[in-house]
Amino acid sequence: RQYVEFERKLPMVRNFATTGPLLLTDWALTPQELVSEIRYQAARLIQAGLDFQITDPNGTRLEGVIGPARNPEKGYAVRREEGTYLPWPEWVAPPIRVEKTSGVFIFDCMLSWWSRYIGISPYFSEPVRLQIENNRILKIEGGLEAERLRRFLEQMRARLGDGVYAFDTLHFGVHPHAEVEPYKCPSPLYRRLIEHSNSRNLHVHIGSPQATKEYPYWMHVTGDIRLPTFRVGANLIHDRGHLTVLDSPQVKQIAAKYPGRPGV
Numbered sequence: 001r002q003y004v005e006f007e008r009k010l011p012m013v014r015n016f017a018t019t020g021p022l023l024l025t026d027w028a029l030t031p032q033e034l035v036s037e038i039r040y041q042a043a044r045l046i047q048a049g050l051d052f053q054i055t056d057p058n059g060t061r062l063e064g065v066i067g068p069a070r071n072p073e074k075g076y077a078v079r080r081e082e083g084t085y086l087p088w089p090e091w092v093a094p095p096i097r098v099e100k101t102s103g104v105f106i107f108d109c110m111l112s113w114w115s116r117y118i119g120i121s122p123y124f125s126e127p128v129r130l131q132i133e134n135n136r137i138l139k140i141e142g143g144l145e146a147e148r149l150r151r152f153l154e155q156m157r158a159r160l161g162d163g164v165y166a167f168d169t170l171h172f173g174v175h176p177h178a179e180v181e182p183y184k185c186p187s188p189l190y191r192r193l194i195e196h197s198n199s200r201n202l203h204v205h206i207g208s209p210q211a212t213k214e215y216p217y218w219m220h221v222t223g224d225i226r227l228p229t230f231r232v233g234a235n236l237i238h239d240r241g242h243l244t245v246l247d248s249p250q251v252k253q254i255a256a257k258y259p260g261r262p263g264v
Helices: 002-007 032-044 112-118 144-160 188-195 249-255
Strands: 012-015 051-055 061-066 085-088 096-109 123-133 136-141 169-172 202-205 222-225 229-232 235-239
Touching: 032 249, 051 096, 096 222, 112 144, 112 188, 123 144, 136 144
Parallel strands: 012 085
Antiparallel strands: 051 061, 051 229, 061 096, 096 123, 096 169, 123 136, 169 202, 202 222, 229 235
């Protein structure tokens, strides 16, 4: 991706639906135009400088301030077509930088890309509880998964520095049908990857270290919750897991263009 997208600046389509059974799911059959519009309309509600709050029935309570987007001039509402990275089916909203963030974040699953390096399943036997103060992870509590996460971050700190304890980025899935049955996708690792892009899945980045010459890899460990209530200023983004822009006129207008296809 670094060579194709950043050095050569070539468009790159990333195909997630890689088998016949997956191509026949609602996840793959949902119009790309529709999910792209969901992503864009949700991102329009995120503005730098606004206060945010996240709660979840599992006990999560976070408060902070939305930080500047990677491109402050454009903000967070950027369409995929303006770049070169095109995941299919559509994936997640742009990463949201957060500042002055404190509270408790409790999660029981994570994206499967890095769970294998930690040595745990992406579906936990016990929830992990993070204590956050001013964008820093101060405490990790829980069972087996929490202990292995603690040890993993200690090991990565030796490679990448104190940034492994940073807590400064979150975002969420945008696909209303990103969930498949085991008989269509036997791998729990791949099912968790698909669910990560579901419109009710909100995740945080656990650690935000910069890659180094000696370790030129992006540490991408996430904590995922499934029933968030997420507010940014006066905007309600999620209501107990429901992404509110699914009800917007812009999204429903595009869904109406595709009768017989999965909608919202």
